[in-house]
Amino acid sequence: MIFNGQSIIIVDQKVLRLDAWIPYHPGGHKTIEHMVGKDATDEISVFHSEETRRQMDRYQIGRVEGRWHNFVPPIQGGSFRPYQETSEAQGVTMSREESANVSLGPGDTSDVGASELNYRRLPQQPQESQGEKQGGLAFLDTQTKDEVTLTLTRYPSLDLSTQNKIIEKYRHLHDQIQAEGLYHCNYSAYAWEFGRCFLLVSIMLLFLHAGWYCTSAVFLGLFWSQMVFAAHDAGHMGITHDFFIDNLIGMIIAAPIGGLSLGWWKRTHNVHHIVTNAPEHDPDNQHLPVLAVNHRFLGNIFSTYHGRLLPYDKAAQFFVQYQSYLYYPILMFGRFNLYVQSWVFLAQGQGPRKGSAWWHRWFEIAGNLVFWLWFGYGIVYQSIPTAWSRVAFVMVSHMVTMPLHVQFTLSHFAMSTADLGPHECFAQRMLRTTMDVDCPEWLDFFHGGLQFQAIHHLYPRIPRHNLRRTQKLVQQFCREVNIPYALYGFVGGNKKVVGSLAEVSRQAAILAKCQQTVAQRADLIHGH
Known part of the structure; x- marks a missing residue:
């Protein structure tokens, strides 16, 4: 079938x-x-x-x-x-x-060892010449196999008995979380969130009226960042748990307030949650030509999400060699990319056209027009007198959201990307590919729940104000099943991400040398 x-x-x-x-x-x-x-x-x-x-x-x-x-x-x-x-x-x-109607029996229950986990190249990719294979892709395949071998030494065995025990304990933990009421939303916490956002908007308007345009832009960027946290909650139905209400909340925040598409975000983000950190499949990892978060991107991999090759071309080769230095500057422009992706999604009608979500596209198109009416025309054009001040206002307001983009990438870029095959259970895969960021409770508003990404990936619909309580239960679960729980401070996590990007740059340099050596040998052979 x-x-x-x-x-x-x-x-x-x-x-x-x-x-x-x-x-x-x-x-x-x-x-x-x-x-x-x-x-x-x-x-x-x-x-x-x-x-x-x-x-x-x-x-x-x-x-x-x-x-x-x-x-x-x-x-x-x-x-x-x-x-x-x-x-x-x-x-x-x-x-x-x-x-x-016949009951199907379980499949083969033999144990799975490291020797069976081979790097699979998807058939859509073009065949490489033997020289390229020896000079470059052989190096990448070796790196991939080494990554898999190292990962297997750090995490529980993939034999079915071990994985079944993890699954049973994970489902028991889910029952415990439900019994303790951690799926119940604390609406009073959202009252504080609303008050904080109202304060930020008020300060933004105050400075705008006073002619302090760059200062006003800073508070607008902070407001947008706080609203994104609520849109993220709503997109996962983590506020009311009602499909219609939470999606309506999320779309109102995303489109008329933020100028973005919640539908586009859900389409990519849901795939991200299913195939987290898989270079060929996770759209949240696919940032060529500006970033290559894993050595596999150096080999022209095929993206199953975008349905096309991600070429490691001349532009990518230039950016990747400096990516550990360009990481933060690139993220400063992240919001502009979100505008483009949102409008492509809406213009092409990539979202559902049937069922309960058929109207979302049209609602978001109208909402985005409202956004550009109040932001583009009402504030930038009408309220700011000079062209230079307008450019400064737009750039500052958008660059202030950079820490938000750091938050989105921080929890995954430095974590495992190894493909351990279909035998690995969901819980182990999420904990292997995701890290949490440690911070004091009073700073939770700054992170907006995104500091608990490992917990969130295990249970996406838990309201963010309950994630800190859930964390203790997950840590106990990890100790019982012997799965490492990645927890770093904000500074330490950033160092790990930048170090990981620098390592890929180093691997890119080695790959270039391998290809150069093969090319020189080929020239000598043809010369004789």
Whole structure:
């Protein structure tokens, strides 16, 4: 069935065929494609409400017995045999409907060792010449295998017994979190958030009226940063847990207040949560030509999200060699990139056009027009008298949001990007690819909950004001299952990220030397 292009996933031992649901899925089709052929119980449980999970039962076509043995999804390079309609046990031919009702047994339960974890190049990539392979890509493959080997020494074994124990404890932790009421939103905390944002806007308008345009711009940038935290909460349905209300809150913040698209953010962010830190699949890691966060980007990898090659071209080679120095300056311009991505998403209608979210696109287009009316025309053009002051106001207000972009990248850029295959459970993969930032409680408003990214990736719908309490439970879970819990101070985390970028620059220099040596040898051979 998967061979024939059908989207089959396993949830709570139920076999679901989701082809009919994909056009209606508010989170986009890529998230479902990355779950095809896998047990998606944990991913579905932490991302969706109980009501939504019950509605999925309408797509059930069968059941499995025992623990399902995950396949590599087709979007990630997995290959499948044609569908067989004969029962080997009975030696009779069954119809597709009959076979759908047969309980499927678990797959092979053999242990998985490091030797079985080989770097897979997706078939969409062009074939390299033998000289390029020897001179450059062989070096990159060696780096990848070394990364996998080192990762396996730091984390629990991938054998099914060990992974099953982690899964059981992770689900028990989920039950404990629900029992302690950590999914209940503290609305009084949002009253303080609203008061803080109102104060920032008031100060911004005060300085704008006084003609202190750059000072006014600083407070506008701070206001936008605080509002993004609330939009992030709403995008994960972490405020009211109601799909309509939380999406409405998020879109109002994103579009008319911020000039961005919550729909675009959800489309990319949901994939990020499913395939965190996977260079070929996670759009939040794919920043060529300006940044290469892993050595695999030096090999012209194929992005399954964008559906195209990410070329390591001349521009990328220039920026990557200096990326540890350019990291912060590049992030200063991050908000401008978000405008572009949002309008491309809305103009091309990349979001859902059916189901409960069909109207989101039009709401966000209208909201973005409102944003440019009050910000572009009302403030920048009408309230600021000179061209220089206008440029300064725009640049300062946008550059002040740079710490927010640092927050988004800090928790992942220096963490593991190794592909350990489909046997690794969801909880271990999230903790391996994500770090938390340690800070005093009084500074939580500055980080907006993003300092608890490891906790957030494990349980995305927990309201951010409960993440600090949840952290203690997760730390105990990590001790029980022997998974390292990455926790760094803000300064220490930044040093780790910059050091990681510098290491990729070093690897890029080695790659260039390898390719140069191969080219010189080829010239000598042809010369003779």
